[in-house]
Amino acid sequence: MKQALPLVVRAWWQRLISPLDLPLLGICGLLLLLAVGVMGSASPERIGSQLTNMALALVIMRVVAGLSPQRLASVAVPVYLVGIGLLIGVALFGDISKGARRWLNLGFMRVQPSEIMKIAMPLLLAWFFHQRTTRLRLVDFFIAALLLLVPVGLIMRQPDLGTALLVLAAGFYVIFFAGLSWKILAGMALTALAAAPVAWSFLHDYQRNRILTLLDPEKDPLGKGFHIIQSTIAIGSGGIFGKGWREGTQAQLEFIPEHHTDFIFAVFAEEFGLVGNVVLLTLYGMLIGRGFVIAAQATSLFGRLLAGSITMIFFTYVFVNIGMVSGLLPVVGVPLPLVSYGGTSLVTLFIGIGMLMSIHKSRMLVQK
Amino acid sequence: MKIIHDDNALGKFHSRLAVAGGFVLLCFVLLVLRFAWLQIIQYGYYQTRAEDNRISLVPITPSRGLIVDRNNVQLANNYSAYTLEITPAQIDHLERTIDDLATVIDIQPKDRKRFKKLLEESKNFESLPIRSRLTDEEVAKFVAQRYRFPGVDVKARLFRHYPKGAFASSTLGYIGRITDRDLDKIEAIDQEANYRGTDHFGKTGLEQHYEFELHGTTGFEQVEVDAGGRAVRTLARTAPVPGNNLTLTLDAELQSIAEQAFGDRKGALVAIEPSTGGVLALVSMPNYDPNLFVDGIDTQSWKDLNESPDKPMVNRALNGAYPPGSTFKPFMALAALTYGKRTAQQTIFDPGFYTFGSHTFRDDKKGGHGTVDMYKSIVESCDTYYYMLANDLGIDNIARFMAKFGFGSVTGIDIDGESKGILPSTDWKKKRFKNPAQQKWYAGETISIGIGQGYNAYTPIQLAQAVATLANNGVMFRPHLVKFITDSRTGEHKLIESQPVKKIDLNPEHIEVIKQAMIGVNKEGTGARAFAGAEYVSAGKTGTAQVFSLKGADYKHHSIKQELRDHALFIAFAPANAPKIALAVLVENGGFGAQAAAPIARQIFDYYLLGKRPKAPAAVDEAAVERDDE
Numbered sequence: 001m002k003q004a005l006p007l008v009v010r011a012w013w014q015r016l017i018s019p020l021d022l023p024l025l026g027i028c029g030l031l032l033l034l035a036v037g038v039m040g041s042a043s044p045e046r047i048g049s050q051l052t053n054m055a056l057a058l059v060i061m062r063v064v065a066g067l068s069p070q071r072l073a074s075v076a077v078p079v080y081l082v083g084i085g086l087l088i089g090v091a092l093f094g095d096i097s098k099g100a101r102r103w104l105n106l107g108f109m110r111v112q113p114s115e116i117m118k119i120a121m122p123l124l125l126a127w128f129f130h131q132r133t134t135r136l137r138l139v140d141f142f143i144a145a146l147l148l149l150v151p152v153g154l155i156m157r158q159p160d161l162g163t164a165l166l167v168l169a170a171g172f173y174v175i176f177f178a179g180l181s182w183k184i185l186a187g188m189a190l191t192a193l194a195a196a197p198v199a200w201s202f203l204h205d206y207q208r209n210r211i212l213t214l215l216d217p218e219k220d221p222l223g224k225g226f227h228i229i230q231s232t233i234a235i236g237s238g239g240i241f242g243k244g245w246r247e248g249t250q251a252q253l254e255f256i257p258e259h260h261t262d263f264i265f266a267v268f269a270e271e272f273g274l275v276g277n278v279v280l281l282t283l284y285g286m287l288i289g290r291g292f293v294i295a296a297q298a299t300s301l302f303g304r305l306l307a308g309s310i311t312m313i314f315f316t317y318v319f320v321n322i323g324m325v326s327g328l329l330p331v332v333g334v335p336l337p338l339v340s341y342g343g344t345s346l347v348t349l350f351i352g353i354g355m356l357m358s359i360h361k362s363r364m365l366v367q368k
Numbered sequence: 369m370k371i372i373h374d375d376n377a378l379g380k381f382h383s384r385l386a387v388a389g390g391f392v393l394l395c396f397v398l399l400v401l402r403f404a405w406l407q408i409i410q411y412g413y414y415q416t417r418a419e420d421n422r423i424s425l426v427p428i429t430p431s432r433g434l435i436v437d438r439n440n441v442q443l444a445n446n447y448s449a450y451t452l453e454i455t456p457a458q459i460d461h462l463e464r465t466i467d468d469l470a471t472v473i474d475i476q477p478k479d480r481k482r483f484k485k486l487l488e489e490s491k492n493f494e495s496l497p498i499r500s501r502l503t504d505e506e507v508a509k510f511v512a513q514r515y516r517f518p519g520v521d522v523k524a525r526l527f528r529h530y531p532k533g534a535f536a537s538s539t540l541g542y543i544g545r546i547t548d549r550d551l552d553k554i555e556a557i558d559q560e561a562n563y564r565g566t567d568h569f570g571k572t573g574l575e576q577h578y579e580f581e582l583h584g585t586t587g588f589e590q591v592e593v594d595a596g597g598r599a600v601r602t603l604a605r606t607a608p609v610p611g612n613n614l615t616l617t618l619d620a621e622l623q624s625i626a627e628q629a630f631g632d633r634k635g636a637l638v639a640i641e642p643s644t645g646g647v648l649a650l651v652s653m654p655n656y657d658p659n660l661f662v663d664g665i666d667t668q669s670w671k672d673l674n675e676s677p678d679k680p681m682v683n684r685a686l687n688g689a690y691p692p693g694s695t696f697k698p699f700m701a702l703a704a705l706t707y708g709k710r711t712a713q714q715t716i717f718d719p720g721f722y723t724f725g726s727h728t729f730r731d732d733k734k735g736g737h738g739t740v741d742m743y744k745s746i747v748e749s750c751d752t753y754y755y756m757l758a759n760d761l762g763i764d765n766i767a768r769f770m771a772k773f774g775f776g777s778v779t780g781i782d783i784d785g786e787s788k789g790i791l792p793s794t795d796w797k798k799k800r801f802k803n804p805a806q807q808k809w810y811a812g813e814t815i816s817i818g819i820g821q822g823y824n825a826y827t828p829i830q831l832a833q834a835v836a837t838l839a840n841n842g843v844m845f846r847p848h849l850v851k852f853i854t855d856s857r858t859g860e861h862k863l864i865e866s867q868p869v870k871k872i873d874l875n876p877e878h879i880e881v882i883k884q885a886m887i888g889v890n891k892e893g894t895g896a897r898a899f900a901g902a903e904y905v906s907a908g909k910t911g912t913a914q915v916f917s918l919k920g921a922d923y924k925h926h927s928i929k930q931e932l933r934d935h936a937l938f939i940a941f942a943p944a945n946a947p948k949i950a951l952a953v954l955v956e957n958g959g960f961g962a963q964a965a966a967p968i969a970r971q972i973f974d975y976y977l978l979g980k981r982p983k984a985p986a987a988v989d990e991a992a993v994e995r996d997d998e
Contacts, residue, residue, distance in 0.1 A: 173388075177388075226561075235407065269403070278400065312388055326402050326403070
């Protein structure tokens, strides 16, 4: 009996970690540790609830990792359709918050369907291309583009430009990895450039203001420009080695807006300096690199496309968030992956990581 | 899952991955370059700016716009009062400081609770009120002890004040502390910067609807602060711009006469100038004192107001939906003329009841009204005439006609949250009920619609708009309370449109028939006692809305519990040939329209047209015709 217990525990532990990819888990663990550290400076009272969010996200990651890629592929269409249904529901009956219709009240909980689309989109398109294993024709790309533009359009109408662009990017990555010819990609790029002035006229005033604010933040020092001015001051004044943990004046005197969510990078950069920034980027780089390895080794087209696009979504979050906080990109509501406070994005990201693990695991099964 | 061993495809995928990897690397290099720029090359500059962040921007709240009536009587203004404020950033032991303060100045547990709440929501450097409205004595007491309390100060702040107290309360509305929901509205129009430093927000009535006009533009002061956040000196100042003033179409004197006319009865009154749509009086009784809300209402008063069975917080004029009773009849008659179902001369015989299928609809005059033409049907309020008419018109014709007068849709008055009421039709019933058996409209249901009962339910403002439109020969205006907005910067007047919304296509001869009959009501009919001896010609129609079905028994006013008594209604306009005022009065559980509602209208007209002030609230005329209409 005495010996049996550890054995049972060991077997249970084995089963628990068997679908997990340890390098990926290790990198995520380091990022989460770092997140707790930064939260301890930016908003210590939120550590408890963020630890709960992390635990929940890890459990969900484990569940997703335990599913086979076939299983993931089989839910692609239903998840997409439910997502579209919910988006239409939002457009018709959504709760209005901060001038936009983004939330749907289901009675027992409030959901933000655009968040579901961030996962559903690459899942569906990866499934779609996988079905067409023969040589891909141009018409396939057209259908894919259509499948992509429906939710993007719905999200843009909410209006939520930031999320719409992220979902667009997520779908685009799949199409890109599926092998859309460079000529067409170049054509699309040129069209986008030409369409920019037209798009400008369709933007809401507040969206234009954000772009104008980026060009000259000092114009609106009390309003939107305040965010960018204060976060660049925070980053710049951090210098090479930073002011030290909990020593950042910008963060501690609350000059940095939303310093525990979207602008948490400014807190980190002020207190840990350039050195800290390079460490953080290295961690993200390792995570992205591991994602590429998983994509490269994936045995099915579905796995490759999904892994490749999830990895690139991760990169997009990192780049858009840090670019925004350091004044390179306009202010859009994108959190810093795994570090910003908030349960929703954490869960979404860990579902993605769980999928990467699931894809990697299936490769090993095939090899065996 | 199919496994592809197509080396070509795999190779292509790998090359795409390589491109993506290159892109990621490029972007990361870009970020690192940006960091190097900010953190190495520009380090000195940002270092200084972080130090300079000791210069803080302190918002200066603008004073809120005034609300005055059409004769410039102030209905909402601001007064300056002293508040005791604490700057938490300058204090080490907050609790202890407050305890010490309490020995000098009276601080209640409720003040502490409010302060704690403010503290949680506040930004740094802000000073927060622990007590407001200090007396001069309290100010003197504190000033003498000020040296003991660094970080605590007395400040002069502006407070909203409603000089007339419990007056037009649901019309003016009130302001209260900003909540998250208010913040959403502020963010929706990108006004966060302008609301820095603002504590209050319009919650109901005009204060809510015109919040962004009344608020003004926040100014700011650049203040140099030392390391602890203490202000050392002011460097620059941008003055705030006060909010815009509202001048109402409302006549405060008329409003207060109307409110007093109700005495302690519940109800609503809406008086409109037919030629503009300007609202002269908008009454919902009982009133409450909006001053209670300005500084955060205490729990007990809030409970009292909210849980009172009289529901003072409900704006009955806009949100109470009542069956119109017989005030519906003039509009029914007009529909009959317009759709050619009756002529003015055509008569019916009223035996005192109307039978439809197996059901008998009673007229409340025992033995009936005898031979009745259109004039008599309105003057005596004959039910049988309208039972028959409703059946001849059919529900959808009624609905189509009444919709033109605005029944069943919001009037668009400049107060938020108006109710639509219910304009019954076959379509409405289909949408209203889920059960297919209930969705069907039965012809029998149309009969009582004819006398303004049944599913019918309209707000007093809809009734007033309809009677004003009738008085104005079919030219309809959107009722509005604000006459013009005065721009505080330029002094210019922004007029609120008083262009007609539309002209209802009606035959002038038909309108004249109805108007003559309504004049008859006040001369020789159900309204005659209330308007006896009036020095002007007025037109009206009484109405009584059933709250409680008698199931064939006789209605005895005094033997029925008050909350089940009928609602008294009256619609009227005067002078009849060139109407200057049109109104709808509703007295909840007041009994007959002729008894309870018409005398109120008389007082309003006497004051508005002749300047006569009533000596006492409009008395209930117990001797007025017995149950004139159902």
